[in-house]
Amino acid sequence: MLKKLGAVAVVAAAISVAVSTTAWGSAKGPDRVSAAAAAKVTCGKVRTIGVAAPLTGPAASIGVEQLHWAKYWAARWNRKHKSARIKIVSGDTQLGVDTAFAVKVAHSFASNSKVLAVVGPAGSQEVVASTSAYKGGSLGFISGSATRISLTDGHTDGNRIGYFYRTVPNDGVQAPRVANYMIKTLKWKRVYIIDDQETYSQGLADGVQAILKKNGVTVTRDSISQQASDFSSVIAKIPANTQGVYIPWQLAPQAQAFGQQLKAAGKSHVTLFGSDGLFSPDWKIAGSYDSFFPVSPSNATVLAYVKAHNGNGEYFGSPSYVAAQVDTLAITKACTLGHGKTTRAAVRKQIAKMKLKSSILGFPVSFSRGGDLHSPATFGIYQIQKDGTFKPVG
Amino acid sequence: MIATRQQRLGNFAGLGLVLVAWVLYAVYASPTQGWTFFLQLTVNGIILGSIYALIALGYSMVYGILKLLNFAHGDVYMIGSFIGFGVLSVLGGALSPAIPVVLLVLCMFAVAMIGSGVLGLVIERFAYRPLRNAPRIAPLISALGVAFFLENSALLLFGAQYRNYDGYDLISFNGIHIGGPTGVFVSYLGVIVISSSVALMVALVALVRWTRFGKAMRAVSFDREAAAMMGIDPDRVIATTFFVGSALAGAAGVMFGLVYSQIYHLIGFIAGLKGFTAAVVGGIGSIPGAMLGGLLVGMTESWAKGYLNGNVADLVVFGILIGFMLIRPTGLLGTPALQKV
Amino acid sequence: MAEATPPPSAPSATQIGVDSWVTESDERRLHRAGAWGAVLRGWERLPPPGKLALVTPAIAVPFIPIVSSGNLFNYGIFILLYALLGLGLNVVVGFAGLLDLGYVAFFGFGAYTFAFLSGTHHEKGHVFTHHWPAELSIPVAIVLCGVLGLFLGSTSRRLLGDYLAIVTLFFGEAFVVFTNSADPYGVTNGSNGLANIDPLKFYAFGQHLTIASVRGYYWFLLGCVIVVLVVLHFMSESRTGRAWKASREDPLAAELMGIPVNRLKITAFIFGAGIAGLAGTVFAAAQTGAFPQNFSTQVLILIYAVVILGGVGSLTGMLVGAAVIIASNQVLDSTSPPNLQRVLFYAALIIGFALMFRSSWRKLAVVAASTVALGFAAHAIASAAWPRGVHGSVTSGGFLTGAIKHWVLLPTNPGRIADYVYVLVIVLAVSLTQLKGWWRVALAPFVFVFTAFLWENLLIQQPAVTRYVLFGALLIVLMAIRPQGLFGTARVEIA
Structure with missing residues (x-):
């Protein structure tokens, strides 16, 4: 027995030495991922953009809108630029099922040498999780919905300066807007805040909670997992005299179930207040409020989109249109500068320098060093009507 | 199946200890939240528990007769809730039902129960019957395969988006406050769920105790070979047991949809685990035990969600299961089985 | 595969552990005529290390030169990873005959431990920064997984058969729930997972050695698989291995023969857990992250599919099973070409x-x-x-x-x-x-x-959903038709 174990140990040691030498050798050899990252790509007639969005799963309604808008941009662009067409490849991040899918999508974009820039991912936690993969592939990625403040500060959730940009104002704009609306317009004195334990939700809930507290509002904070379906115990904790419940969540069907269970607990007099993640037809508890990205429904392009989609605005996806627009323009510029060849790094450089005088969102687009919008308009406040539509109220 | 007097006393002592511990904990925690909160959680727990009890019955009956852990049972429950949702959508949806609400709800229950019952029959026939005499590891793995198959079939057919029953729009009358406007609130929907669950269990007890099938079932679970020699067809009895257990799970699925509104293809797995815990806590193989276990697990979960944290509740339930398995695998009302060599 | 083959002179002799149909099927196989029969006979004569030596490169080598790094990641790395996981699970299920349905938790625990020891994380206001070199953090992760395996394995002292399966299943689920949402200190960062993980960095021989490329991970994993294969081969032929099989076939008789059955069960758990932990560390580094659903039941079913298809108890089978299951799993992924x-x-x-x-x-x-x-x-x-x-x-x-x-x-x-x-x-x-x-x-x-x-x-x-439907069906069909898998030995349980 001992003799055999000794033999095993010797063999194991020999093999591990061999393996580590091989690994060392290969580590010094050409690295395919960074090869894809550094490689000069011939631009050709078709350039590829990756769109990472939740196309299935509980957040599918918003992800599909993002893909629709990105494709709408590509269709409009391709009509005029036959020799520099844009191709969209999509990756399903399954927001609300698992963050790992976003990482998988990021890896597949990073190793696909045709992809020059990315739109997405949708959720802030997905941005945090997939940063290493995008950085490893030297890809720039522009999210049309990730609003957590610290994504762009370069240290709190990791450093992604020069890689990550977003075409929505961040929660530094959203939180005060929501809190002030609660205090000044709704005149709430007792608010119950429930986050869904995701990076995005916690950040926004913290922000609103701080401002409400400073203004003398009684705030209770609670939290429930994104996977939960029984809310009855949390609802039992909500005091009967609470005026509003703030739910900065990402999954609209969950908000719908929460509203239903609120009714079941005899607390239908309590008003719900959601955030941008819930701006979806899946949430239809009449009387609830919701804050949402700036959009300009009167913009000619937006009107054309609505007309092309049977009167369905799908506004959640409109910042992704701008993200696809920025990606496309940056790729085109980089291709021109590189005389028909470019690299992902060159595209990122062009994204950083991007200046759009106007956009379908109703304001000019250019980015700070961290990747935030320079001139953000503020968030709109909407109320859900009896027929399930969102009506702007402030 | 026959417990001695001493064992029964032991069972009741164990049950009493558990209850006393919980009530003590509630007394300890109540000053911060008030008794109303405790009672509200208890009511919520009973609603949840009556759903778990129905799931647990299926587990318990199948284990009692086949000594098989039917991991696919939770997914039968999930399919049941989707069938109920299908009926609801075909008949106009929650906001504009095409037929009277009472009739609609009855229809949902009936179709879901028959549908899941038939599904249970099919599963038994094709996944478990060929393995009746195989090593015991084989049907367990087959059961895992069935669970996986059903979950992903549902994903394929119904999609990954969540569906909402919107049960409170369907049953628009609301509920009653007990003890003033800030008192405990019981929704009528909750009352419907609890009472229909109790009705189903009573029917089941009657079935097992007083019908020929019940007698045959008890005989087969006691000794399959001896029962076969007495002219009972074990295959038929086992199939019927699967039908009944799965139908109960289907009813539980509809109840879940009505009360908690949101269903999707993954609700079955965790619910199955909780139902299984209930079966073990009550004593696997025992029908009254499954009901008792369901209620205890439901209430524990609700209390844990209320007093501790929504996320820890699942861990608490799993912990209870592991604890029972290690310390008292026969559960509260079960009888110890000797391993035959 | 270590079972004695029946003497050719007495094909109808009843053997404990091998049923008559299998005995005869071996006979039939060996007497088949033609070229195919010759190949089969040659294969049968080869000692197990020889078989492995033939099979391993056949699976591993074709991937190296021809594929892009994306494909090497999706196919090469995942096949080796699941081969490793299958080998570990094989110790518990195949050698010792214990149905461990919480196995995936060890995989996850290894990944999270590595992520925690070699990475920077900000959670709930705390900052965890440890940048341990991989030659330190990998063994620590393996040992911690082994300790966890000891803990879970010790329940097998009291529990038999399917009761053990249940407890381990709940253990696995509890791990997912814990990492997903129930961790009070925020070490696992909830459903957001841990993302800032170092690549495998060794400080061997005073040299900094970083495995950053997909190819590097591939070689490293291949090395791990070979080491584990060799160790397990000797293990299964050793006193411990034979004692495992004895206690698998009949624990009561084994106990009577003086074999310490309980201790052996726990040893099997520890071994399996350690191997899963090793797989977890490499996985976390290669994926640059660890997320709760990476360790869900879905993954458990994949590992079981590998083990069952390959053949419980067979080492060669694990490699073949992993290659077949994971290659079809990745081909049917939504990102691969539909044709x-x-x-x-x-x-x-x-x-x-x-x-x-x-x-x-x-x-x-x-x-x-x-x-x-x-x-x-x-x-x-x-x-x-x-x-x-x-x-x-x-x-x-x-x-x-x-x-x-x-x-x-x-x-x-x-x-x-x-x-x-x-x-x-x-x-x-x-x-x-x-x-x-x-x-x-x-x-x-x-x-x-x-x-x-x-x-x-x-x-x-929806190929990604289809594949899971197919794997579920595969488990059911295999159990009904050929429970011993491709390379396993059929056993008849003595009731």
Whole structure:
């Protein structure tokens, strides 16, 4: 027995030495991922953009809108630029099922040498999780919905300066807007805040909670997992005299179930207040409020989109249109500068320098060093009507 | 199946200890939240528990007769809730039902129960019957395969988006406050769920105790070979047991949809685990035990969600299961089985 | 594979642990004539290390030069990873005969431990920064997993058979719940997972050695698999290995022979957990992250599919099982080209039918001919009676487009029809298994045609879901037809 174990140990040691030498050798050899990252790509007639969005799963309604808008941009662009067409490849991040899918999508974009820039991912936690993969592939990625403040500060959730940009104002704009609306317009004195334990939700809930507290509002904070379906115990904790419940969540069907269970607990007099993640037809508890990205429904392009989609605005996806627009323009510029060849790094450089005088969102687009919008308009406040539509109220 | 007097006393002592511990904990925690909160959680727990009890019955009956852990049972429950949702959508949806609400709800229950019952029959026939005499590891793995198959079939057919029953729009009358406007609130929907669950269990007890099938079932679970020699067809009895257990799970699925509104293809797995815990806590193989276990697990979960944290509740339930398995695998009302060599 | 083969002179001798059918099938195999028989006999004579030496490079080498790093990541790394996981699970299930359904938790625990020891994380206001070198953090992770295995394994002292399966299943679920949302200190960062993980950094021989490329991970994993294979091979032939098998076959008799059954069970758990922990560390580093759902039941089922298909108790089987299961898993991923998926699907379908009718060439020919005829006939009838039924387009068809266009019905808007056909196909497939003789031949073409219809109209849009349906079905079918898998030895339980 001992003799055999000794033999095993010797063999194991020999093999591990061999393996580590091989690994060392290969580590010094050409690295395919960074090869894809550094490689000069011939631009050709078709350039590829990756769109990472939740196309299935509980957040599918918003992800599909993002893909629709990105494709709408590509269709409009391709009509005029036959020799520099844009191709969209999509990756399903399954927001609300698992963050790992976003990482998988990021890896597949990073190793696909045709992809020059990315739109997405949708959720802030997905941005945090997939940063290493995008950085490893030297890809720039522009999210049309990730609003957590610290994504762009370069240290709190990791450093992604020069890689990550977003075409929505961040929660530094959203939180005060929501809190002030609660205090000044709704005149709430007792608010119950429930986050869904995701990076995005916690950040926004913290922000609103701080401002409400400073203004003398009684705030209770609670939290429930994104996977939960029984809310009855949390609802039992909500005091009967609470005026509003703030739910900065990402999954609209969950908000719908929460509203239903609120009714079941005899607390239908309590008003719900959601955030941008819930701006979806899946949430239809009449009387609830919701804050949402700036959009300009009167913009000619937006009107054309609505007309092309049977009167369905799908506004959640409109910042992704701008993200696809920025990606496309940056790729085109980089291709021109590189005389028909470019690299992902060159595209990122062009994204950083991007200046759009106007956009379908109703304001000019250019980015700070961290990747935030320079001139953000503020968030709109909407109320859900009896027929399930969102009506702007402030 | 026959417990001695001493064992029964032991069972009741164990049950009493558990209850006393919980009530003590509630007394300890109540000053911060008030008794109303405790009672509200208890009511919520009973609603949840009556759903778990129905799931647990299926587990318990199948284990009692086949000594098989039917991991696919939770997914039968999930399919049941989707069938109920299908009926609801075909008949106009929650906001504009095409037929009277009472009739609609009855229809949902009936179709879901028959549908899941038939599904249970099919599963038994094709996944478990060929393995009746195989090593015991084989049907367990087959059961895992069935669970996986059903979950992903549902994903394929119904999609990954969540569906909402919107049960409170369907049953628009609301509920009653007990003890003033800030008192405990019981929704009528909750009352419907609890009472229909109790009705189903009573029917089941009657079935097992007083019908020929019940007698045959008890005989087969006691000794399959001896029962076969007495002219009972074990295959038929086992199939019927699967039908009944799965139908109960289907009813539980509809109840879940009505009360908690949101269903999707993954609700079955965790619910199955909780139902299984209930079966073990009550004593696997025992029908009254499954009901008792369901209620205890439901209430524990609700209390844990209320007093501790929504996320820890699942861990608490799993912990209870592991604890029972290690310390008292026969559960509260079960009888110890000797391993035959 | 370590079971004694029966003496040729007494093929009908009853052997404990090997049933008579298997005994005879070995006989039949060994006496088969022709080239195939010679190959089989040669294979049987080869000692196990020789077999492995043939099989491992056959699986590993083709991936190295030809594939892009994306494919090397998706195929090479995942196949090796699951081979490693299968080998570890094989110790518990195959050698010791314990059904461990919480195995995936060790995989996760290894990944999280590595992420925690070698990475920077900000959670709930705390900052965890440890940048341990990999030669330190990998062994620590393995040892911690072993300790966790000891803890879980010690429950096997009290629990038998399926009770152990339940407790371990709940343990695995509890791990996912804990990492997902119930961790009070925020070390696991909840459902957001841990993302900032170092690559494998060694400080060996005073040199900084970082494995940052996919290729590097591939080599490293290959090394790990070979080391584990060699260790397990000697292990299974050692006193401990034989004692494991003895206590698997009959714990009571083993106990009476003086074998410390309980201690052996726990040892098996520790071994399995350590190997899973090793796989976890490499996985976390290669994925640059650890997330709760990486360690969900889905992954557990994949590992079980590998072990069951490969053959419980067989080391070679784990490699083959991992290659087959994971390669088809990745081909059917939503990111891989649809036409490849189509080819794989039809190939599997045809192989399945061929195996079903393998006993009679005549029947097979009849089925093949009538299947082809039925497809064209259905197409002709439909184009006359129901034109909408043939005017759909082929989903990203490659070289098969023409054939499919004229053989499979493609409605312009399949919608509900495809859903009903799904249920119908299940019913038909199930009845196919019940029918015998020429009835089966009569039904088979319909099953084939409907399955093709289903694939073209529904499944090809969701290959990622389809694969899980297929794996679920595979487990059920294997259990009914060949529970010992490809390379396992059939056992008869003595009740």
